[in-house]
Amino acid sequence: MKKPVIDYDLCEGCGTCVELCPDVFGMQGDEKAYVIAEDKCDTCDCDEAANTCPVEAISFEE
Numbered sequence: 001m002k003k004p005v006i007d008y009d010l011c012e013g014c015g016t017c018v019e020l021c022p023d024v025f026g027m028q029g030d031e032k033a034y035v036i037a038e039d040k041c042d043t044c045d046c047d048e049a050a051n052t053c054p055v056e057a058i059s060f061e062e
């Protein structure tokens, strides 16, 4: 199962991934997104979040 990973050095906290995949990503204050449930990745479209992220901070581990 693929697991989303956020590069916190790149993330600028735009919130797009949280809007697209609220089961998987959450916001840490207004600063950064973080992975709240990596095992939920198969139930929504995290690829869209990864492709939409403006700084390409989202990648996947198998």
Ligand code: SF4
Residues within 6 Å of the ligand: 006, 010, 011, 012, 013, 014, 015, 016, 017, 018, 032, 033, 049, 052, 053, 054, 055, 056, 057, 058
């Ligand atoms: S879409 Fe990218 S930059 Fe925006 S909050 Fe998510 S990981 Fe951070």
